Amino acid sequence: MSRSLSLAVIPGDGIGPEVVAQGLKVLGAVLPPDVKLETREYDLGAARWHATGETLPDAELERLAGHDAILLGAIGDPTVPSGVLERGLLLKLRFAFDHFVNLRPSKLFPQTATPLQGRPDIDFVVVREGTEGPYTGNGGSLRTGTPAEVATEVSVNTAYGVERVVRDAYERARARPRRKLTLVHKNNVLVHAGHLWKNTFDRIGREYPEVTTDYLHVDAATIFFVTDPARFDVIVTDNLFGDILTDLAAAVTGGIGLAASGNINPTGTFPSMFEPVHGSAPDIAGTGQADPTATILSVALLLRHLGHETEAVRVEDAVTADLAERSGPRSTDATGDAIAARVTG
Numbered sequence: 617m618s619r620s621l622s623l624a625v626i627p628g629d630g631i632g633p634e635v636v637a638q639g640l641k642v643l644g645a646v647l648p649p650d651v652k653l654e655t656r657e658y659d660l661g662a663a664r665w666h667a668t669g670e671t672l673p674d675a676e677l678e679r680l681a682g683h684d685a686i687l688l689g690a691i692g693d694p695t696v697p698s699g700v701l702e703r704g705l706l707l708k709l710r711f712a713f714d715h716f717v718n719l720r721p722s723k724l725f726p727q728t729a730t731p732l733q734g735r736p737d738i739d740f741v742v743v744r745e746g747t748e749g750p751y752t753g754n755g756g757s758l759r760t761g762t763p764a765e766v767a768t769e770v771s772v773n774t775a776y777g778v779e780r781v782v783r784d785a786y787e788r789a790r791a792r793p794r795r796k797l798t799l800v801h802k803n804n805v806l807v808h809a810g811h812l813w814k815n816t817f818d819r820i821g822r823e824y825p826e827v828t829t830d831y832l833h834v835d836a837a838t839i840f841f842v843t844d845p846a847r848f849d850v851i852v853t854d855n856l857f858g859d860i861l862t863d864l865a866a867a868v869t870g871g872i873g874l875a876a877s878g879n880i881n882p883t884g885t886f887p888s889m890f891e892p893v894h895g896s897a898p899d900i901a902g903t904g905q906a907d908p909t910a911t912i913l914s915v916a917l918l919l920r921h922l923g924h925e926t927e928a929v930r931v932e933d934a935v936t937a938d939l940a941e942r943s944g945p946r947s948t949d950a951t952g953d954a955i956a957a958r959v960t961g
């Protein structure tokens with residue numbers, strides 16, 4: 617565990633800056649005085665694009681690479697054509713820094729509201745592949761804008777990419793008490809990619825006899841996320857399925873404002889990046905209604921990743937206690953203050 621932390625901060629768009637401010641507030645409050653926190657803010661996102669046309673210049677990427685970790689708010693704005701920032705900034709970062717494990721824990725905190733009947737014991741983690749699938753930009757369109765337009769968006773799945781994320785998921789499953797790993801795909805239809813995933817999953821599984829495994833098609837998985845989410849422990853899946861499933865997971869565990877994530881580069885070659893699962897929420901940006909808890913829980917993941925386990929647990933405990941006492945709407949700032957007070961007090 618290092619006694620210094622060099623953190624890149626990308627507040628981004630919409631509610632991004634609002635929730636990141638609260639994440640930094642809690643981080644500052646929880647770190648012991650002898651850990652030297654240095655933050656550098658990066659002005660990336662819609663405003664930068666409007667001013668300069670830039671999304672993520674190489675020089676910025678190089679500077680970002682020098683930090684221990686990155687805290688990101690959200691990227692995307694209605695005034696920028698869809699995809700320009702999401703692809704040119706967010707996905708560029710994830711790909712450039714080889715964030716092949718997109719870690720998304722889901723937990724139903726005590727006394728948090730769920731739309732599900734009863735109170736299922738939900739505590740699972742989705743290991744979403746972060747650098748491949750249909751998000752690589754492999755596609756194109758012919759006869760664009762005509763009635764005969766043809767568009768493709770190819771899902772890229774490499775043996776190398778699938779094996780490393782599946783192996784990571786087995787390691788995580790083995791380290792958890794229930795030791796269960798579920799592969800989610802759609803190998804009854806997406807037979808090429810699906811069989812690569814399933815064969816890899818089965819082959820690597822032979823090295824982990826202590827891990828119980830099962831397989832679900834993604835459509836069936838959405839049923840169980842609602843009817844029996846307690847059945848899940850660790851889930852491994854591709855980039856697109858993982859994106860969709862983790863918004864659903866958030867919805868059944870208290871809402872998107874609570875869902876944290878880490879884009880992990882397990883080899884440590886590049887800084888890992890922590891961000892809420894949600895986007896820039898333009899519909900509530902500037903209103904002070906955004907829930908910063910997802911960002912604060914992402915700070916806990918960041919702390920754990922950098923070896924500050926005690927502080928990570930303190931943040932999670934503070935969030936648990938705060939959630940138990942929440943009643944009615946509260947401002948973004950007030951939630952950050954309440955959690956920061958608990959980690960210090």
Ligand SMILES: NC(=O)C1=CN([C@@H]2O[C@H](COP(=O)(O)OP(=O)(O)OC[C@H]3O[C@@H](n4cnc5c(N)ncnc54)[C@H](O)[C@@H]3O)[C@@H](O)[C@H]2O)C=CC1
Nearest residue numbers: 690691692693702872873893894895896897899900906907
């Ligand atoms: N990692 C990222 O930076 C992501 C960026 N996006 C981008 O964000 C923009 C908006 O995307 P949407 O599909 O609307 O998804 P979104 O996650 O921004 O919003 C979906 C709904 O959830 C609500 N919501 C989101 N975060 C919340 C919070 N912390 N507290 C309370 N309510 C919250 C919003 O108000 C909205 O009603 C788009 O440009 C999209 O591409 C979307 C997802 C992830």
Ligand SMILES: CC(C)CC(=O)C(=O)O
Nearest residue numbers: 702703706707859893895
């Ligand atoms: C905006 C996308 C690129 C990503 C997304 O929705 C996500 O990672 O959850």
Ligand SMILES: [Mg+2]
Nearest residue numbers: 859860863893
């Ligand atoms: Mg998403």
